[in-house]
Amino acid sequence: MSIAEKSVIIAENEQRVYDAGYAAGQAAAGGGDTEASYNEGYTDGQQAEYDRFWDILQNNGMPILQYFRLPTWNDENFKPQYTVYAEPGTWSNGLDSGTKNIHCSITDIRPETLGVNVDWSLCENFNGALIMTPIRYVGVVNMTNAQSGGTLFYNAKSLESVEKVILPNPAKKIAFNALGFNTCRNLTEIRFEGEFYGSVSFAGCSMLSLESAKSALLHLPNYTGTENEQKFTITFHAKTWALLDGDNTAPDGVTWRTYVDNMGWLL
Amino acid sequence: MWTYPEMEQTRIPNTVMQMGLKDGVHKIYRITPVDGYVLHDSAYDVPILAPETMEETGEVIPGYRTTTASCAANYDFTANPRAFYTVPADQIL
Numbered sequence: 001m002s003i004a005e006k007s008v009i010i011a012e013n014e015q016r017v018y019d020a021g022y023a024a025g026q027a028a029a030g031g032g033d034t035e036a037s038y039n040e041g042y043t044d045g046q047q048a049e050y051d052r053f054w055d056i057l058q059n060n061g062m063p064i065l066q067y068f069r070l071p072t073w074n075d076e077n078f079k080p081q082y083t084v085y086a087e088p089g090t091w092s093n094g095l096d097s098g099t100k101n102i103h104c105s106i107t108d109i110r111p112e113t114l115g116v117n118v119d120w121s122l123c124e125n126f127n128g129a130l131i132m133t134p135i136r137y138v139g140v141v142n143m144t145n146a147q148s149g150g151t152l153f154y155n156a157k158s159l160e161s162v163e164k165v166i167l168p169n170p171a172k173k174i175a176f177n178a179l180g181f182n183t184c185r186n187l188t189e190i191r192f193e194g195e196f197y198g199s200v201s202f203a204g205c206s207m208l209s210l211e212s213a214k215s216a217l218l219h220l221p222n223y224t225g226t227e228n229e230q231k232f233t234i235t236f237h238a239k240t241w242a243l244l245d246g247d248n249t250a251p252d253g254v255t256w257r258t259y260v261d262n263m264g265w266l267l
Numbered sequence: 268m269w270t271y272p273e274m275e276q277t278r279i280p281n282t283v284m285q286m287g288l289k290d291g292v293h294k295i296y297r298i299t300p301v302d303g304y305v306l307h308d309s310a311y312d313v314p315i316l317a318p319e320t321m322e323e324t325g326e327v328i329p330g331y332r333t334t335t336a337s338c339a340a341n342y343d344f345t346a347n348p349r350a351f352y353t354v355p356a357d358q359i360l
Contacts, residue, residue, distance in 0.1 A: 183313075258269050
């Protein structure tokens with residue numbers, strides 16, 4: 001089913017809710033037509049239409065890209081019924097439609113809010129996926145199969161928290177360099193799993209928490225004695241360094257700056 | 268064991284430079300802008316992308332740091348690939 005065909009169904013949805021509610025209400029009243037039975041039926045009808053709507057929209061796992069480009073979506077009406085999958089192939093600028101000034105109003109795509117999981121694990125190209133979106137809260141972003149995606153968070157100005165980023169395979173050499181978290185000025189909480197590859201920059205993240213910065217530092221690979229020693233840079237905003245400089249929990253009792261030196265990275 | 272002796276002569280004006288010695292072996296330089304100055308570092312530059320293609324245009328918004336930078340002991344200060352230079356802090360909005 002094409003998007004256009006689905007759009008027709010969406011447009012018909014309101015009438016279908018009414019019709020289904022009316023029919024259910026009449027059935028509940030044994031063929032009668034009382035207001036109470038109609039209201040009860042209407043609720044049932046709404047649920048039936050909700051189920052039908054999402055059955056159609058998510059049949060065979062409609063890719064997440066299409067969801068977020070629909071400008072009418074917001075936190076109230078975006079209630080998917082099944083796991084939301086990222087598109088297996090290219091997802092460049094997937095959530096973005098900023099250049100067309102049409103983008104959704106969804107702010108929260110955490111599973112605990114949506115009620116279903118958002119599965120990014122099949123996605124291969126994450127570049128620009130969150131650019132210019134109003135999304136503030138994200139759950140686990142699984143980049144295990146990423147072939148590219150160092151600009152996943154580029155220009156995600158509204159982003160405040162990411163439960164966890166499962167980092168790409170270092171062999172793919174995907175770096176979250178200067179563009180990586182650029183202008184994520186509201187990003188406060190983020191955690192990582194796996195290892196970074198190449199330079200990583202949080203230079204524009206003035207709100208980053210101490211624990212988030214530590215999570216990033218603790219997932220730097222140890223380049224000492226390798227060809228990458230003193231080749232890559234990790235950068236933080238001055239406010240973040242102020243937090244790190246006041247913290248004494250770096251491994252081996254050193255400062256976080258010396259920890260970076262120990263790992264063969266540059267500041 | 269790292270030690271960071273301060274160098275008498277800096278290679279970047281308006282900065283303090285230290286050598287980073289690991290077990291006595293010179294591994295890095297640390298560069299810290301003095302009060303009143305910020306240090307340009309291309310690692311802090313923000314590349315400008317073309318809106319439609321999201322490809323880099325080659326232009327950047329210069330990025331400055333108030334905190335310490337480090338570079339490898341064999342850093343080429345003549346070519347200066349990270350474009351280290353200082354700017355009075357009050358010139359940066």
